[in-house]
Amino acid sequence: MPSQPPLLPVIRDLIRASGPITFHRFMELCLYHPQHGYYNSGRVRLGAAGDFYTSAHVTPVFARILARHFQRTWVSLGRPSTFDLVEMGPGDGLLASELLSRIGQRFPELAACLRYTAVEQSAHLRKRLGESLSCYGDRTRIAEDLTAGTEGEFQGCVFANEFFDALPVHLLVWRDGRWRERYVSLLGDQLQWSEGEPSTPDLAQEADLRFAPGLELPEGESPDGGSKEGWAAEISPQAGTWIERISGRLRRGEILLIDYGYTLEEWQRGRFPQGSALGYRKHQAVYDLLSSPGEQDLTAHVNFSQLTAAAERCGLRVHGLQSQASFLMELGQEDEFGEVFADCDSEAERLRRSQLLKTLILPQGMGEAFRVLRMEKEL
Numbered sequence: 619m620p621s622q623p624p625l626l627p628v629i630r631d632l633i634r635a636s637g638p639i640t641f642h643r644f645m646e647l648c649l650y651h652p653q654h655g656y657y658n659s660g661r662v663r664l665g666a667a668g669d670f671y672t673s674a675h676v677t678p679v680f681a682r683i684l685a686r687h688f689q690r691t692w693v694s695l696g697r698p699s700t701f702d703l704v705e706m707g708p709g710d711g712l713l714a715s716e717l718l719s720r721i722g723q724r725f726p727e728l729a730a731c732l733r734y735t736a737v738e739q740s741a742h743l744r745k746r747l748g749e750s751l752s753c754y755g756d757r758t759r760i761a762e763d764l765t766a767g768t769e770g771e772f773q774g775c776v777f778a779n780e781f782f783d784a785l786p787v788h789l790l791v792w793r794d795g796r797w798r799e800r801y802v803s804l805l806g807d808q809l810q811w812s813e814g815e816p817s818t819p820d821l822a823q824e825a826d827l828r829f830a831p832g833l834e835l836p837e838g839e840s841p842d843g844g845s846k847e848g849w850a851a852e853i854s855p856q857a858g859t860w861i862e863r864i865s866g867r868l869r870r871g872e873i874l875l876i877d878y879g880y881t882l883e884e885w886q887r888g889r890f891p892q893g894s895a896l897g898y899r900k901h902q903a904v905y906d907l908l909s910s911p912g913e914q915d916l917t918a919h920v921n922f923s924q925l926t927a928a929a930e931r932c933g934l935r936v937h938g939l940q941s942q943a944s945f946l947m948e949l950g951q952e953d954e955f956g957e958v959f960a961d962c963d964s965e966a967e968r969l970r971r972s973q974l975l976k977t978l979i980l981p982q983g984m985g986e987a988f989r990v991l992r993m994e995k996e997l
């Protein structure tokens with residue numbers, strides 16, 4: 619008989635003791651339970667041998683292009699003698715080590731001013747980060763939290779690749795003209811879905827305000843004849859809070875977020891009517907979100923409209939949302955794309971690298987689904 623995930627009895631006990639839990643709480647436990655959560659159990663593996671790829675695992679050209687972008691930001695800031703590069707949720711640190719290595723080779727003036735901080739909640743991943751970044755000495759710091767990682771304010775760039783999609787979400791469903799929340803409950807020993815009143819009144823208000831379920835689109839543009847019966851809204855309370863926290867620390871510079879996501883206009887037009895939350899295991903999407911708690915990644919597309927609104931509230935200057943393809947194309951054309959092939963010693967290798975580059979850029983790969991949101995402060 620297959621053994622049960624160690625998190626399962628923990629969740630069952632919690633539900634038996636105090637009733638159904640919100641999906642937000644469930645996702646939080648599945649990803650971040652101190653012993654059995656996906657990111658904290660030591661089981662997480664990114665890349666080919668793991669459960670999912672991020673752009674950093676596809677090809678080093680992603681890191682190289684980001685290095686160029688940061689070099690430009692440093693120049694825009696007037697080449698300060700200390701430039702902080704703070705990465706949120708760096709995972710195994712592959713992107714960081716490729717970035718730092720590239721900056722060292724290609725932009726030595728920036729390298730001399732650079733201070734890199736990894737903000738990673740998982741102790742296992744912090745250990746791995748420590749190993750992969752040890753060669754950079756005291757130019758790098760690894761912290762559990764933003765506050766611990768940075769003393770007071772700093773200037774530079776805070777960036778995150780696939781950080782916001784790993785934040786837990788509440789699931790609200792529009793039923794008969796009002797919001798209901800989806801909970802995880804028990805039938806015997808089995809986890810199952812149930813629905814009830816939103817766990818806090820703020821959630822329903824937030825969903826009303828942002829998702830505007832009653833809003834009718836011009837004729838022909840509205841799926842389901844305008845009714846949004848059964849549509850799901852995903853609300854991440856931490857997403858806005860993170861923008862505020864980051865903005866509070868950044869004195870001058872940029873926040874750069876790369877993730878897959880949607881805008882509320884797109885939601886209105888029928889993007890993710892059933893919600894976007896998904897599980898990932900061994901590179902396969904898992905639609906049963908309740909299966910194998912703690913043993914699969916859980917993720918939800920990022921609501922970029924919410925991030926933009928939070929940034930505007932913080933007084934940040936928000937650049938329009940860009941596709942990953944256009945962001946990389948603008949920067950990479952200068953020379954990074956050409957360099958990808960510079961040391962190819964066979965046609966087969968050239969073909970392989972070209973396929974990987976296409977994965978990053980083409981719409982059917984990561985080029986359109988992934989977006990880049992840039993926000994500036996006094997830049």
Ligand SMILES: C[S@@+](CC[C@H](N)C(=O)[O-])C[C@H]1O[C@@H](n2cnc3c(N)ncnc32)[C@H](O)[C@@H]1O
Nearest residue numbers: 657672707708709737738739740779780781784
């Ligand atoms: C999907 S992974 C992204 C990994 C990496 N950025 C990449 O591109 O390969 C999300 C990461 O965010 C981290 N994370 C989630 N919540 C966090 C928090 N509150 N503070 C710091 N790190 C967090 C997770 O532990 C995990 O390493």
